[in-house]
Amino acid sequence: MKNAFEIQGGKKLKGEIIPQGAKNEALQILSAVLLTSEKVTVSNIPDIKDVNKLIELLGDMGVTVERLSADTYTFEAANIDLDFFQSEAFKSKGGSLRGSIMIVGPLLARFGKASIPKPGGDKIGRRRLDTHFLGFEKLGARFNYNPEEGFYRVDASDLKGTYILLDEASVTGTANIVMAAVLAKGTTTIYNAACEPYLQQLCKMLNRMGAKIIGIGSNLLTIEGVTELKGTEHRMLPDMIEIGSFIGLAAMTGSEITIKNVQYKELGIIPDTFRRLGIKIELKGDDIFIPAQDHYEIETFIDGSIMTIADAPWPGFTPDLLSIILVVAIQAKGSVLIHQKMFESRLFFVDKLLDMGAQIILCDPHRATVIGLDKQVQLRGISMTSPDIRAGVSLLIAALSAQGKSTIYNIEQIERGYQHIDERLKALGADIVRI
Known part of the structure; x- marks a missing residue:
């Protein structure tokens, strides 16, 4: 070793x-490939553990992953295995990777359900995930935490647009809620949204896929839900x-x-x-x-x-x-x-x-x-x-x-x-x- x-x-x-390529952007962008059944090509992906683990996790859940060059991959999430999310393999892999929380928004939006193990990661104090969960709940998702299994199960069969004021301008929280809202019915407004360049990149990519997001770069995002998203190409900052x-x-x-x-x-x-x-x-x-x-x-x-x-x-x-x-x-x-x-x-x-x-x-x-x-x-x-x-x-x-x-x-x-x-x-x- x-x-x-x-x-x-x-x-x-x-x-x-x-x-x-930007690590923090990668975790959002790679999760967003789950929002469409079409092919998404992403370049300037950094070759680092957290990102490679997420790419591996996407493969495990049924995404067709192809590496075109050292930093460029294609992803096609046409056949996702939803049973995988109840598995021990997902629990051990998803639990060891803080970025795994980012797949929840897209899964809720597209399939109406998700489950996630309690995440781990860095030792830099308490990084709360409440922002993510409260946002999903406002969109209509229902949570059920099972302490024996260590899984959160989420039912989101009927997501509806709503007004959300975030308690903190969490970058991953904003990204996750945006990804859930793009396919929800009606209009979602997110105030006190994070406005990092990485989040702007995500929103621009979603718009190229057919989403309707306005206010990119500001702390007030308005998202009009659409029924489906298409494939696209994206290069990371x-x-x-x-x-x-x-x-x-x-x-x-x-x-x-x-x-x-x-x-x-x-x-x-x-x-x-x-x-x-x-x-x-x-x-x-x-x-x-x-x-x-x-x-x-x-x-x-x-x-x-x-x-x-x-x-x-x-x-x-x-x-x-x-x-x-x-x-x-x-x-x-x-x-x-x-x-x-x-x-x-x-x-x-x-x-x-x-x-x-x-x-x-x-x-x-x-x-x-x-x-x-x-x-x-x-x-x-x-x-x-x-x-x-x-x-x-x-x-x-x-x-x-x-x-x-x-x-x-x-x-x-x-x-x-x-x-x-x-x-x-x-x-x-x-x-x-x-x-």
């Missing part, structure tokens, strides 16, 4: 890197979390890196947030160029008070990049308060950074103050374990910038979200091996 990366840090990197990770990597290691084909207009405030840490970012065509920098200085607010960077629902700053910002701030000049509002327990990996020599005060489970070292002191390599996908990559960036050898265990967590990350970093000159 290959389960650790060994990194010799402190080397400057150089070159070009192409971001993978590059992963903005990867793009942010590579910006941070370049700054932290003082490297000159070009990130190719980033779909810049879809990145929202991500580039500007890194600029607030003093990182130079140049746009060349649709590529981001990060020049080699020996120093970067955190801005203060206009009145001179300490910079705060907090996450917020889109178009705010994505929580998935907050751990990257925290790590990159370690070697900046100046101080910054990192405020993780949307999840608890996501900052607990700072103890590893402290062991490496970072100056961080963990105020509480949601807030950490980073006092930048301004590259006066290099971090030192240590052995550590990755608690979740994003912290894992943050620790990887820290290790690449550190002096000496670091070992990162539990890299399965990293590989759930980043494809062939060691090979791609090697191509930039990183000294990283699997052990």
